[in-house]
Amino acid sequence: SQTIHQWPATLVQPVGSPLSLECTVEGTSNPNLYWYRQAAGRGLQLLFYSVGIGQISSEVPQNLSASRPQDRQFILSSKKLLLSDSGFYLCAWSHPGPRQPQHFGDGTRLSIL
Amino acid sequence: ILNVEQSPQSLHVQEGDSTNFTCSFPSSNFYALHWYRWETAKSPEALFVMTLNGDEKKKGRISATLNTKEGYSYLYIKGSQPEDSATYLCVMNRDDKIIFGKGTRLHILP
Numbered sequence: 001s002q003t004i005h006q007w008p009a010t011l012v013q014p015v016g017s018p019l020s021l022e023c024t025v026e027g028t029s030n031p032n033l034y035w036y037r038q039a040a041g042r043g044l045q046l047l048f049y050s051v052g053i054g055q056i057s058s059e060v061p062q063n064l065s066a067s068r069p070q071d072r073q074f075i076l077s078s079k080k081l082l083l084s085d086s087g088f089y090l091c092a093w094s095h096p097g098p099r100q101p102q103h104f105g106d107g108t109r110l111s112i113l
Numbered sequence: 114i115l116n117v118e119q120s121p122q123s124l125h126v127q128e129g130d131s132t133n134f135t136c137s138f139p140s141s142n143f144y145a146l147h148w149y150r151w152e153t154a155k156s157p158e159a160l161f162v163m164t165l166n167g168d169e170k171k172k173g174r175i176s177a178t179l180n181t182k183e184g185y186s187y188l189y190i191k192g193s194q195p196e197d198s199a200t201y202l203c204v205m206n207r208d209d210k211i212i213f214g215k216g217t218r219l220h221i222l223p
Binding site for chain 1: 144145147149155156157158159162164202204206209211213214215216
């Protein structure tokens with residue numbers, strides 16, 4: 001069966017520090033991969049999605065970037081965190097296609113001080 | 114503007130009662146409509162995916178309907194139980210966009 005791992009579960013970082021959140025998927029190949037953020041009091045917002053290695057689509061301009069160095073690895077990064085980057089970050093995977101449900105990781109609670 | 118609207122935002126229901134809530138979405142260029150259940154301290158879990166106008170899906174006490182012409186979906190819960198307490202997310206696929214609603218937060222009262 002397929003599993004998705006996301007770490008760390010919680011992270012406290014100072015403003016201006018770098019960020020790296022990692023997400024890996026097991027048990028499937030060539031998945032679509034997604035990064036979402038939920039800011040306080042808001043719904044889930046799609047940040048990035050990827051349909052293959054090295055293929056990243058960004059949904060909103062921001063201080064973050066994403067990379068997919070391997071088929072089942074998706075990394076969310078920042079060179080310098082802002083206060084507004086605080087939130088709950090979720091990684092998800094799906095089989096290709098808009099009719100496929102997404103399967104989410106456990107999330108990372110990021111607090112910027 | 115692409116918006117998926119869910120109502121109500123929050124709902125308190127007595128255990129044993131049935132309830133329903135709404136997701137409305139732009140009806141043009143529709144691909145699929147997903148419902149997810151998001152329990153506190155867990156990750157969202159897929160409930161249903163619907164693609165055709167008139168689709169109805171059922172999973173135990175939970176069911177959903179889809180009207181793509183008028184752009185709405187209803188989620189129904191029959192005989193609410195404490196374990197139904199969660200946020201229910203509606204998600205639309207439109208063209209190559211994935212749009213989440215803000216969710217309906219359901220509280221089941223003992």
